[in-house]
Amino acid sequence: MKYLLPFFKKYKKESILAPLFKMLEAMFDLIVPLVIAKIINIGIANGDRAYIIKSFLILIAMAVMGLLSSFTAQYFAAKAAIGTSAGLRHKLVEHIQSLNFAKLDEIGASTLITRMTADVNQVQNGVNMFLRLFLRSPFIVFGAMIMAFSINFKISLIFAAAILVLFVIVFGIMFITKPKYKIQQNRLDTVTETARGNLEGVRVIRAFGKENDETDEFKTQNSLLARMQITAGNIGALMNPLSYVTVNTAIILILWFGAKYVNSGILLSGNVIALINYLSQILVELVKLANLIVLLSKAVVSCGRIGTVLDTESTMDYGDVTTPDGGYAVRFENVSLKYHEGGENSLTNISFDVKNGETIGIIGGTGSGKTSLVNLIARFYDATDGKITFMGHDIKTWEKGALRSKIAVVMQKTQLFAGTVRSNLLYGNKNASDAELCTALKSAQAEEFVRQKDGGLDAVIEQGGRNLSGGQKQRLSVARALVKNPDILILDDSSSALDYATDLAMRTAIANLQKKPTLFIVSQRTVAIEHADKILVLEDGHLAGCGTHKELLENCGVYKEIYKSAEGKEDGENE
Numbered sequence: 348m349k350y351l352l353p354f355f356k357k358y359k360k361e362s363i364l365a366p367l368f369k370m371l372e373a374m375f376d377l378i379v380p381l382v383i384a385k386i387i388n389i390g391i392a393n394g395d396r397a398y399i400i401k402s403f404l405i406l407i408a409m410a411v412m413g414l415l416s417s418f419t420a421q422y423f424a425a426k427a428a429i430g431t432s433a434g435l436r437h438k439l440v441e442h443i444q445s446l447n448f449a450k451l452d453e454i455g456a457s458t459l460i461t462r463m464t465a466d467v468n469q470v471q472n473g474v475n476m477f478l479r480l481f482l483r484s485p486f487i488v489f490g491a492m493i494m495a496f497s498i499n500f501k502i503s504l505i506f507a508a509a510i511l512v513l514f515v516i517v518f519g520i521m522f523i524t525k526p527k528y529k530i531q532q533n534r535l536d537t538v539t540e541t542a543r544g545n546l547e548g549v550r551v552i553r554a555f556g557k558e559n560d561e562t563d564e565f566k567t568q569n570s571l572l573a574r575m576q577i578t579a580g581n582i583g584a585l586m587n588p589l590s591y592v593t594v595n596t597a598i599i600l601i602l603w604f605g606a607k608y609v610n611s612g613i614l615l616s617g618n619v620i621a622l623i624n625y626l627s628q629i630l631v632e633l634v635k636l637a638n639l640i641v642l643l644s645k646a647v648v649s650c651g652r653i654g655t656v657l658d659t660e661s662t663m664d665y666g667d668v669t670t671p672d673g674g675y676a677v678r679f680e681n682v683s684l685k686y687h688e689g690g691e692n693s694l695t696n697i698s699f700d701v702k703n704g705e706t707i708g709i710i711g712g713t714g715s716g717k718t719s720l721v722n723l724i725a726r727f728y729d730a731t732d733g734k735i736t737f738m739g740h741d742i743k744t745w746e747k748g749a750l751r752s753k754i755a756v757v758m759q760k761t762q763l764f765a766g767t768v769r770s771n772l773l774y775g776n777k778n779a780s781d782a783e784l785c786t787a788l789k790s791a792q793a794e795e796f797v798r799q800k801d802g803g804l805d806a807v808i809e810q811g812g813r814n815l816s817g818g819q820k821q822r823l824s825v826a827r828a829l830v831k832n833p834d835i836l837i838l839d840d841s842s843s844a845l846d847y848a849t850d851l852a853m854r855t856a857i858a859n860l861q862k863k864p865t866l867f868i869v870s871q872r873t874v875a876i877e878h879a880d881k882i883l884v885l886e887d888g889h890l891a892g893c894g895t896h897k898e899l900l901e902n903c904g905v906y907k908e909i910y911k912s913a914e915g916k917e918d919g920e921n922e
């Protein structure tokens with residue numbers, strides 16, 4: 348709630364006007380049964396046509412005014428609700444962007460998507476209905492009761508009893524269903540997560556013929572969600588029959604006693620009709636009130652779920668260092684990394700240093716910790732132990748923007764955005780000229796394929812770059828990193844889809860750049876890193892060797908093994 352209020356407060360005017368106009372509408376609604384009673388008691392009883400017509404015109408005028416009030420109220424309520432939810436969604440996105448990777452891993456992408464969409468929508472509906480009904484419904488319920496008591500005290504006792512029973516039904520059902528909505532929302536998270544996995548991995552699923560397994564898994568999750576929705580729905584569905592039985596019983600009693608009173612001259616027949624009208628109005632409003640309460644409790648649950656994300660603090664603090672202090676470009680001193688509390692170390696006791704402008708190769712078997720190591724240099728994660736120095740300062744003392752501006756990372760899993768070649772490249776530097784973009788494309792060996800594409804720099808890129816080949820995506824990602832003109836460039840296995848000649852041409856072009864960055868090349872192939880100034884060999888998160896290609900061939904068993912197995916493969920391929 349504390350996150351909702353600041354946005355809600357921005358719509359003070361709308362939040363006051365919407366309920367007020369709804370009250371105005373309610374007043375007209377309350378007067379209608381009285382006018383009808385008078386038509387029956389005076390107009391019809393005395394055969395007074397003029398009175399009936401006059402009253403009829405009054406009814407039409409009140410209906411028009413009621414309609415206008417209702418429209419106005421809905422306009423203001425919608426404005427406040429949409430504005431509030433848009434603000435909340437914006438805050439969520441802003442906050443998520445500020446969270447470090449460890450926290451994002453912990454929360455999970457699907458949960459975040461559900462909170463930004465389904466939960467925010469739930470809050471929007473809650474605010475909208477709250478503004479429309481929180482004054483109107485109680486006003487009608489109490490107003491109709493007062494009107495009924497002013498007509499006849501004894502019959503109104505039936506009213507009071509009916510309202511009491513209706514309250515018990517409505518609130519009892521709400522009390523039972525509320526916790527079920529929370530479970531329902533959590534199950535929706537799981538369904539979203541499963542659906543997302545299925546859609547992202549659709550090609551793999553088909554290639555392995557796992558469509559049925561995946562469909563079954565989805566079915567299981569979906570039926571768990573459906574079962575909870577049905578349970579909550581079934582309980583909620585009791586509301587209408589129970590409340591209508593109560594109201595109809597009350598109407599029968601009112602008619603029974605009303606007829607007796609009319610016969611004995613205590614009550615006029617129009618008043619009995621008015622009493623029945625008031626009872627119907629109360630029923631409608633109580634059902635609305637119950638729906639409002641259900642909607643509000645859902646909105647409160649959603650608010651809580653949004654609040655949990657907003658309460659999650661980034662566990663990464665930044666300092667205010669913005670300029671390098673000479674020394675090593677990067678230095679690791681006894682660095683270890685554990686992703687989760689209580690989990691295994693992904694990196695253990697790693698120490699090395701890198702001078703400005705050097706090229707560092709990082710090699711090791713799969714899962715040996717190569718990506719984890721470069722993630723630490725980019726400060727995507729913080730080391731659990733040890734110290735990392737970046738351009739002469741402890742990496743934790745760097746100001747976030749300054750640190751990011753010095754590094755460019757080409758991730759193992761390339762990620763391009765929907766747009767054009769140009770818009771993707773400008774991600775690296777929004778002020779880069781076309782000439783700079785072309786130079787970057789040239790170095791990344793991407794110039795030719797971009798030129799051949801319809802539109803060149805303006806060629807369309809679909810979400811995730813799905814209209815490009817794996818190698819084209821990798822080259823475009825390298826070009827995007829080069830546009831940034833970084834001091835430190837990390838290529839995390841980013842030429843795995845390239846043939847040897849293209850990979851070599853790309854590395855040579857980067858080595859010959861006017862401002863050559865300190866370069867980290869992560870690769871599974873020794874051939875991609877053998878000319879590096881220093882090669883780090885990782886095995887099970889430990890540094891198994893550090894030196895030049897020649898040195899490592901002489902004294903690092905792991906490196907020799909990798910080299911030999913690669914040689915063997917190449918020999919095999921050549922045979």
Ligand SMILES: Nc1ncnc2c1ncn2[C@@H]1O[C@H](COP(=O)(O)OP(=O)(O)OP(=O)(O)O)[C@@H](O)[C@H]1O
Pocket residue numbers: 452686687693711712713714715716717718719720759
């Ligand atoms: N975000 C994460 N959360 C938890 N564990 C992780 C995470 N990322 C990596 N790991 C674990 O850390 C270890 C090292 O993974 P890492 O990705 O660094 O290896 P790698 O050498 O880059 O592997 P590959 O060559 O297959 O890409 C693995 O055991 C992996 O399961």
